[in-house]
Amino acid sequence: VIGNARCAAILSAIWVALTAGTPSSSPGQGISLPPTVGEWTRSDSVAIYAGRDLFRLIDGGADLFFEYGFVQAFSAEYTRNPDRSATTELYEMESPAAAYGLFTSFTVGTGIAVPVGQDAVMGEGYCIFWKGLYVGMVTVASVDSVSGPMLLQLAGGLETEIRQTGALPGLCTLLRKAGFESRNMVFVRGKLALGSQFPRAWANSLPPANGVVGESGACRYLILEYAGTATASISLRAAAAEWKKLQLPVTLDTGGTWRVQLGEEEIAVLEQLGQYVLGVAGVRETPDVLLSHLRGALENR
């Protein structure tokens, strides 16, 4: 005979054990790829990839998805007459910010904006959209003058299956308000996204954090948001130690700004502002101008 309290504890332990390592029960449960979307018909069953199963779908490409917070993916082929086919993938992420980050990582600086979901980009033969917890990717097998509208119909139809929207990451909202072009920024959550957008040793020496990497004028910038002022300070010092190890030509001025000489004219400037580390790379004095602009955006939040 066991008491109620002990029984509850045992049941609770069993529940924890059963649910450990399984995809989270998200608000998105129940979403799938519908049998028909307009004139498109799903030609096979929906394949679902949860957790590490994603490797079976996209192999080494899965790492970035895990970095952002991957939950599960739905994949299927659609066809329509005459002789058209499309591959669709719907990726469910752990939060709207994670989904938005993944979306930006794929779409920054490319394609044209189209009205699908909360944000979408169409390129030659593909459409990628973000809505709430989801990133949708639709690719047509052949590209011609009518494939664009067909893509939009399919992507638009899938998007309506997703009921809930989600908020932009706060840092992105802040930068948009300060006039930074959203199409040129990527919301990052780790080293892979940062590295693939900013493939330079000086930037990748910074410990990972949520942040934004973007382009403004002729400069590239990054803002990483650490847990607090102390963490940001430690992170910048850790990066500085790494720069020295890599023998990068680095100086620290009296105002606390680090300067990394990248070439005859190119320079990266970095500094800490509260919980943020800001970095800008560009030529001559342009990084300092942009750094000041970024500082202003964060101070006026």
Add this chain to the structure above:
Amino acid sequence: MAHHISRRSFLRHSALAGTAILAGDSLADVFTHPIGSSPRALPADLAVVSGSNYYDATVRAVELMGGIQRFVPRGAHVGLLLNSRYTNPGTFVKPEIALAVIAMCHKAGAAQIVSLEDTSARYWRSETVSAEHREYLNAIRSPRAHRAVLIRGGVNLKEVDAVPDLLECDAYINLPILKSHKGTWFTGALKNLMGAISDRSNQTFHLGSEPSGDRDDYAFLSQSIADANLLRTPTLSVGDATEIIVQGGPYGPGPVRNYRTVVASIDPVALDTYGAGIFGILPEDVLMLRHAQEHGIGTTNLEGLTIIRESL
């Protein structure tokens, strides 16, 4: 017309290519300007051939490397590692490039071609294959089951499960596509070796050095790729830089740029250094290249190499 390219010029032009990559400039345009010329000294260390006929460009690139006979003696068993796994545009080697290499191997008198990674039937469907080529394709043998092999000198990796044919073939021909990759910034010859290694082993590259399996461990992945390349250096690498995904790789979808270029080398590090340049990435910023060079697999220093470029 052939041009020799110095390292300084290469990096300068690469940087231009990289910054222009999303704006749609072509690699061919970037390299159109005469970059100094000197008497041709075959074989090249790195052959770069541009042209809209990818089959012919591939044949010419191999010719500039000294011809297929240099790499595939009569009666040789050839291991072919072809990046053909994905289907999104710009993510797989163009079938005509693979066909050209396969046909050259046959004409050189190869006894057997073994695919070091399974190639799906779907891969060849997009290509119109002649009867002669169909015969070549039908004769390709599938890889044998992976088995554990030791990696001597590996920093992270001491053992992986690899296709035995990789080690046993007389000539190992690596056919990568030079494309964007979110995990290593770009991928080419070095990373393509993972195609001959089991998924189970490959996942350990991605899982990182921490017991918890830190998925962010770019450094661990880079070192693992360099270590794996200690298994065997390609006899020849032929890289596809024709229609390549420049963002969203390795799987896509994403924007595809057409550089109409095939690159060949016996040095996978040099080939990847060239590939990194397409993306405007400096070799010293790519850990995978740095570690491979430390292992003595090849060089990132293109200055001392004979690089011959031709436009067909």
